[in-house]
Amino acid sequence: MKGQINALPFIIILSIIIIGALALFFYQKTSEVNTQVIGIEHNNFLRNIEKKITEYSNKNKGSTETFSFNIPEQINLVCFIDREGEVQKFSNPELDIQTNAEIDKNIFFQPKEFQSAKIENFEVEENPLCVKNVNSKINLRLESLGKKTKIRAASPEEIKQTECTSLIYNGEDKEKIDVAFIGYGYENNKKLTDDAMIYIENVFETIEPYASNQNKFNFYQINEPTEHCELTYYIKCNNFEVKKQASKCPNDFVIVLAERNKILNLASPIRSSAIGNLAKINTADNILVLAHEFGHSFGDLGDEYVDDAYYGQFNIKANEIPNCGEVNCKEWKDIEGSSCYKGCTLSTLYRATKNSIMNLYFKDGGETYGPVNEKELNDNLRLYK
Amino acid sequence: MKKISWFLILLLIPLVYAEPTSINVLNLEYNNEDINILEKFSTIGYYPDRNIQPEKGYLLKIMSQENTILYSFRFLPPTTEYLDGFDGTYNLGRSEISNKLNFSLIIPSFENEKEILIVKEGEQMSYDLTESNKGKIMLGGLLILIIIFFFLAFKKKKKVNPEEKIIKKVKEELKAEQK
Numbered sequence: 001m002k003g004q005i006n007a008l009p010f011i012i013i014l015s016i017i018i019i020g021a022l023a024l025f026f027y028q029k030t031s032e033v034n035t036q037v038i039g040i041e042h043n044n045f046l047r048n049i050e051k052k053i054t055e056y057s058n059k060n061k062g063s064t065e066t067f068s069f070n071i072p073e074q075i076n077l078v079c080f081i082d083r084e085g086e087v088q089k090f091s092n093p094e095l096d097i098q099t100n101a102e103i104d105k106n107i108f109f110q111p112k113e114f115q116s117a118k119i120e121n122f123e124v125e126e127n128p129l130c131v132k133n134v135n136s137k138i139n140l141r142l143e144s145l146g147k148k149t150k151i152r153a154a155s156p157e158e159i160k161q162t163e164c165t166s167l168i169y170n171g172e173d174k175e176k177i178d179v180a181f182i183g184y185g186y187e188n189n190k191k192l193t194d195d196a197m198i199y200i201e202n203v204f205e206t207i208e209p210y211a212s213n214q215n216k217f218n219f220y221q222i223n224e225p226t227e228h229c230e231l232t233y234y235i236k237c238n239n240f241e242v243k244k245q246a247s248k249c250p251n252d253f254v255i256v257l258a259e260r261n262k263i264l265n266l267a268s269p270i271r272s273s274a275i276g277n278l279a280k281i282n283t284a285d286n287i288l289v290l291a292h293e294f295g296h297s298f299g300d301l302g303d304e305y306v307d308d309a310y311y312g313q314f315n316i317k318a319n320e321i322p323n324c325g326e327v328n329c330k331e332w333k334d335i336e337g338s339s340c341y342k343g344c345t346l347s348t349l350y351r352a353t354k355n356s357i358m359n360l361y362f363k364d365g366g367e368t369y370g371p372v373n374e375k376e377l378n379d380n381l382r383l384y385k
Numbered sequence: 386m387k388k389i390s391w392f393l394i395l396l397l398i399p400l401v402y403a404e405p406t407s408i409n410v411l412n413l414e415y416n417n418e419d420i421n422i423l424e425k426f427s428t429i430g431y432y433p434d435r436n437i438q439p440e441k442g443y444l445l446k447i448m449s450q451e452n453t454i455l456y457s458f459r460f461l462p463p464t465t466e467y468l469d470g471f472d473g474t475y476n477l478g479r480s481e482i483s484n485k486l487n488f489s490l491i492i493p494s495f496e497n498e499k500e501i502l503i504v505k506e507g508e509q510m511s512y513d514l515t516e517s518n519k520g521k522i523m524l525g526g527l528l529i530l531i532i533i534f535f536f537l538a539f540k541k542k543k544k545v546n547p548e549e550k551i552i553k554k555v556k557e558e559l560k561a562e563q564k
Contacts, residue, residue, distance in 0.1 A: 093405035094429040174434050234468045240412040240424065243489040247410055247430035251491065271470035271477055276463030276488060277433065282470070289469055296467045298437075303467060305478055314482055362471040383436040 041072040042114055046107070049140075050119045056142045056149040057121045063144040066154045068137045077110040077160050078138050079130040080151055082123050089169075090220060091128060091162035093248055099128075125152045130160035164249035165189075167196060167219040175385040177298075178250035179204075182222040182242065184229045184258040189221070195257055195283055196221055203291045207357070207367075209374045209381060216384040220249035229256060234271035235280035242278065253277045253297055260284040288361040295358050295369065299323075299377045304351045304359035306343040316346060322376045323358060324349040337371040407494040408432050411501075415462040416485045420503050423487070432491040435460075446502040447495060455495045459506075463488050 048069055056063065071078065079095050081087055083106050089096065098108045098116060105116040110130075123145065131138045131153045139154035153159040170176055181199075183192035200219055204210045210217070228241035235258045246254040254277060260270060265284035272282045272289045274296035281290050295301040302321035318326045321344070325331040329340035329350050344351035352372035355365030369377065408431070412424035420443060435458045442461040449455050464486065470477035492501075 093431065096405045097429060173431065178431075178434070234470075239487060240410065240426075240489040243491055244410045244426055244428070247408055247428060247432070247491050250431045252433045252436075266473060269470050269472045269477060271468040271479075273466055273468045275466040278463075285470060292469055293467065303469075303478055303480065305476055307479055310479055360471075360476055362476075380437050 038072045038074060041070065042075070042109075045069055045071045046117050046119070049107075052142060053119060053122050053149045053151075056144045057147055059144040061144055061146045064141060066139060066141045068139050070137055071133060072114075073133070073136045074111070075109050075114055075133050077130050077132060079108045079110070079128045079160075080122065080124045081106045081108070081128045085123065085127045087127050088162065088166075090164040090166050090249060092130060092160070093163070095128060095130065121148045123148055123150045125150065126159070129153065130162075132158050132160050134158060161223050163223055165193070165221045165223055167193065167221055168200060169218050170215045171218070171385070173218065173250040176218045177216055177381075177384050178218045178220065178252045179255060180220045180222055180246050180249040180251040180253070181255050181257055182246055183225040184227075184235070184237075184256055186225050186257075186259050189223055189225075191259070192225070192257065193221055195259070199255075199257075199281075199287065199290050202287050203294070207288075207291050208369070209378050213378075213381045213384075216381060218250060220251075222246055222249055224248075226256065229258065229280070231258065231260075231270050234273050235282060237278070237280055239275070239278060251277075253279070253294070255290070255294075256280040258282055286362045288357055288366065291357045291369075292361045295373065295377070299373065299380060301358050301373055301376060302345050304344050304356055306345065306347050308347050311346050316349075318349050321345055321349070323373050324351060326350065332372045332375075335371045335375055405429060405431060409492050409494045409501075411490045411492060413462075413488050413490060414486075415464070415488060418484075418505060420462065420505075422501065422503075427494060430491070432493050441506055444502075444504045444506060445490065445492065446504065447492065448499050448502060449495070449497045450499045451497075452499070455498060456493055460490065462486070 052067060056065075079092070081099060083103075087099070094110060094112065095108060098112055099105075102108075102116050105118050106122075107119055108116045108128075129151060131140065139158055141152040141154050143150040143152070164180075167181070181192065181196040183189070183195075186192045196219065204217055204219075205214050222245055224245060226237070226242055226245055228245075229235055229237035235256065237256055242254065242256060243251075256278070258270070258280060260282050262284040265282065270282045270284075272285050272293055273280050274293040277297050279290065279293035279297050281293060299322070301323045304323060318324050318331070324344035324346075325340075327350060329338070329352065332338045332352055335352070338352040339354070341351050341354055343349070351359070353359075353365070353370035355363060356370040356373060357366060357368060358370075358373055360366050406429070408428060410426040410428065411422055412426075414421045414423050438459045439461050442459050444457060444459055446457040447455045464482055464484065466481045466483075468477075468479050468481065
C-alpha cells in the first residue's frame with residue numbers, strides 16, 4: 001500500500017513525458033511531410049515559370065497571355081529582378097539584403113527561407129517586380145519580346161508596393177544625412193512626392209547652410225502613409241508606430257507631412273512640431289516651418305521667440321540652448337554678422353539677430369537662420385561627407 | 386542643449402552602418418530620468434547612423450553573449466516637444482517639456498546579442514533583458530512551478546490523517562491477535 005502511494009506521482013510524470021514525447025514525434029513527422037510538400041510545390045513553380053518564359057521567348061514578338069502559377073501558401077511574395085537593367089534601390093529592405101547576398105540569382109521569395117533561383121531571358125516592367133500571393137497563386141502577364149519575355153503582374157493590385165522610394169540620392173547612407181518623408185492624410189503617393197519635393201527645393205536646396213551642403217543629404221519617401229497620427233491642436237503621432245514605418249527607409253531624420261487644407265487651417269490652425277529626430281509638418285503652414293522644425297531636430301536649436309509664461313517654470317540656462325546667450329552675447333562675439341538682442345526663449349536670454357527662422361519665420365527677416373544658427377548647423381553638417 | 390564632442394563621437398561611432406539589416410525598434414518610457422523598454426519590434430530595415438550625439442546623456446549598449454559591446458551610442462530622451470504655428474496674426478509657438486513620455490529608438494539587431502543596457506552616465510547601471518532571455522527565464526520559472534506542484538502533490542499523498550493512522554494500527558493489532 002505504501003509503495004503504491006509513493007509511485008503515483010512518478011507514474012503521472014512518466015505518463016506526461018511519454019505523451020509529450022509521442023506528440024513531439026508526430027508533430028515532427030507531420031512537419032517533415034509538410035516541408036517536403038512545400039518544397040515540391042516551390043520546385044514545380046520554378047520549373048513552370050522557366051518553361052513558360054522559354055516558350056514565350058520563342059513566340060512571335062508581341063504575343064501576350066496571362067497565367068496563374070501555383071505557389072505554396074507560405075510564400076507571401078515572389079520578386080523578379082532584371083539584373084541587366086537598373087534595379088530600384090531601397091524598394092524593399094528585405095529584398096535588398098537577399099539580392100546583395102545572392103548576386104547570381106534573379107527570382108526571390110519572401111519569406112527568405114524559400115530558396116531563390118536564376119532564370120534566363122526575362123525583363124520586368126518594374127525592377128524589382130514583386131507579386132503578391134493570392135490564394136496560393138501568382139498571376140502574371142507574359143509578353144514575348146522576341147528573344148526575351150516581359151513579365152508583368154496580371155493586375156496592379158497584385159503588385160507589392162515598394163516600401164521606400166528614393167527621391168534624391170547623393171551617396172552611401174552612412175556618409176549622408178538621410179531624411180525620410182512619411183505622409184499623413186494623403187490620398188495618394190504622387191501628392192506626397194510632389195509636396196516632399198517642394199520642401200526639398202524651397203528649404204534644403206535654397207536656405208543656407210543646407211543649400212551649399214545639399215550633396216550631403218539623401219531624401220526618401222515611405223510609401224505607406226501613416227495612420228498613427230491625429231490632429232489635435234498640433235500633429236500628435238505615436239512615435240513608436242511612426243518609427244516602425246520609417247525604418248523601411250534610411251532615417252537619420254523623419255518628417256511627417258500632414259496634408260491639410262489652407263482655408264480649414266486658417267479657421268482652425270494646427271501647429272507643426274518637432275521632437276527628437278521627428279518633425280511633423282502641417283502642409284498648410286508657411287513653408288519655412290519645416291526649416292524651423294528641422295532646426296530643432298538637426299541643430300538642437302531653441303526657439304528665439306519669448307515664452308516666459310511657459311519656459312519660466314523651468315530652470316533653463318543659456319548654455320543649454322546653442323542659439324541663446326547671456327547678456328553681452330559673449331558666446332558669439334567673434335561670429336561675423338551677429339548682434340545681441342534681448343529675448344531668446346526667455347526674456348532674460350539673448351539672441352544674435354532681430355529675426356530668424358528660429359524666431360518668427362513667417363515675418364520679415366525670418367527667411368534665414370542667421371550667422372549663429374548657421375554656425376551650429378554647420379558644426380553638424382561637417383560630420384557628413 | 387548639446388554640443389558635439391569630437392573625441393566622444395569618435396569613440397562612439399557605431400560599428401555597423403545603415404545598410405538594410407535586422408533591426409529592433411524600441412518603445413521606451415522615460416519617467417523622471419528612468420528609462421524602461423516597454424516593447425521591442427524586430428524587423429528588417431534601417432537605423433540612423435547617429436553621427437550627431439550629445440556630449441552627455443544616456444548610453445545604450447548592445448551586449449553580446451560574451452559580454453562585449455556590439456554597438457553603442459549616446460542619446461538624450463526628447464523631453465521637449467516644440468510646437469509652432471501662425472494664425473495670420475499671432476505666433477502660436479510654444480513647447481511642451483515633460484518628465485514622463487514615451488519615445489522610440491531604432492537600433493541594429495545582432496545574432497549573438499544578449500541584452501540591451503541603458504546607462505545614465507554617472508549613475509548606477511540599469512538594464513533590460515532581451516526577449517530571448519525573458520523567454521528563458523519564463524521557461525525556467527514554469528519548470529520550477531511544475532516541480533513544486535508535483536512535490537506538493539507527493540507530500541499531500543504522503544501525509545496520512547492521524548485518525549486513519551490509529552485505525553490502521555488497531556487493524557494491524559487485531560490481525561496479529563487473530564493470528
